[in-house]
Amino acid sequence: MTPTQLRSLRLPVMVAPMFLVSGPDMVIAAARSGVIGAFPTPNCRTTEELDTWMARIKAETKDAPGLWAVNLVTHRTNSRLADDLELVAKYQPPIVITALGSPAPAIETVHRYGGIVLADVVNVALGRKAAAAGADGLVAVSSGAGGHTGQVSPFAFISSLREMFEGIICVGGAISDGMGVAGAVAAGADLVYMGTRFLAAKESLAVPDYKAMVVGAETHDIVVSDVVTGTPASWLKPSLDANGYDINGEAQKTERNYGGSDLGKRWKDVWAAGQGVGAVKTSEPLSAIVDQIELDFRAAQTRLAGY
Ligand SMILES: Cc1cc2nc3c(=O)[nH]c(=O)nc-3n(C[C@H](O)[C@H](O)[C@H](O)COP(=O)(O)O)c2cc1C
Structure with missing residues (x-):
């Protein structure tokens, strides 16, 4: 997929991969709605489960080719990376996103079948x-x-990357509606990464209480803290309070470990979301969210053209 091909998408949007939230239903619904769906491979507890997920996603996105992605953790502590890469070679997701490490380990495998690698x-x-x-x-x-967050303004970030990089630039961070998508594109992005906006979608794997907290939350309910994982991440404060975390307390001292540990348990109990949470007013099908984003995106295009 090239920046030019991205312009032929219904919307330049990727439903961002979210730990314990994105599964096959979400990815398939995204592709069928004309945007890109993605999931992180650690959402599958075993390689066998990942095999089943990828087989299903590939089969059920046949009519929307090119619109699905997997997110691989390339940090050295991920002991499953080689197995995950074998499945990538088998099912050939058009897009592979690497996170928490260098993209290098994925590039050869993905380029061999004509896919592209995006590095988070x-x-x-x-x-x-x-x-x-x-x-x-x-x-x-x-x-x-939402989740492990950056600290740089998206406008400054896009400008700096554009100065030195001609490839695809996808931008994420509190972009939760179509006006924001248009703004990011106007600023120079090719694609927009939207996680929080889809947290409460019907197809999301988030538990009902998590979805309800997202629907009820506003920007001021979000805090960035390293207290849970040792890395700055953006959380729903009421869920930190409910689990006894003190955001002014000591950061988790355990070595970062993305290959297992009790990290999953912590993300299961403490709920992540980004500053764009106020845009989520209800739990609805993913396709309805995309319809709304498109309406707002088109209105923003008209508004921009008026200047
Ligand atoms: C609940 C949650 C879980 C996330 N899990 C992951 C993950 O496993 N891997 C990853 O690369 N990014 C993860 N992210 C970050 C998203 O991929 C994306 O960068 C972010 O959602 C974009 O910002 P937004 O939430 O403001 O739209 C997560 C975000 C959230 C909200």
């Missing part, structure tokens, strides 16, 4: 490294994002 980065220095490693695109996770 949280600052310009990491963007430069990922570009040098051969990534086809960069995902600029900016301030306000």
Whole structure:
């Protein structure tokens, strides 16, 4: 997929991969709605489960080819990376997103079948490294994002990446409606990464109480803290309070470990969301959310044309 091909999508949007939230129903619904769906491979407890998920997604997105992605953790502690890459070679997802490490381990496998690799980065220095490693695109996770967040303004981030990179630039971070999507594109992005806006979608794997908290939350309910995982992440404060976390307390001292540990348990009990949470007013089918984003995106295009 090239920046030009991205322009032929219904909307330049990817439903961002979310730990314990994105599953096959979400990815398939996204592709059928004309946007890109994605899931992180650690959402499958075993390689066998990942095999089943990818087989189903590939079969059920046949009519929307090119519109699904997997997110691989390339951090050295991920002991499953080699197995996950074998399945990537088998099912050939058109887009592979690497996170928490260099894109290098995925590039050869993905390029061999004609796919593209996007590297998730949280600052310009990491963007430069990922570009040098051969990534086809960069995902600029900016301030306000849900989960492990960046701290850089999306406008500054896109401008700096554009100066040194000609590939695909995807930007995420509190972009929760079609006006925001249009703004990001106007600022120079090719694609927009939207997680929080889809947290309460019917197809999301989030439990009902999590969805209800997202629907009821406003921007001021979001806090960034390293107290849960040792890395700054954006959480729903009421869920931190309910689990006894003190955001002014000591950061988790355990070594970062993305290959297992009790990290999953922590994400299961404490709920992540980004500053764009106020845009989520109800739990509805993913296709309805995309319809609304498109209406707002078109209105924003008209508004821009008036200047
Ligand atoms: C609940 C939740 C879980 C997430 N899990 C992951 C993950 O497993 N891997 C990853 O690369 N990013 C993860 N993210 C970050 C998203 O992929 C994306 O960067 C972010 O949602 C974009 O910002 P937004 O939430 O403001 O739209 C997660 C985000 C949320 C809200």
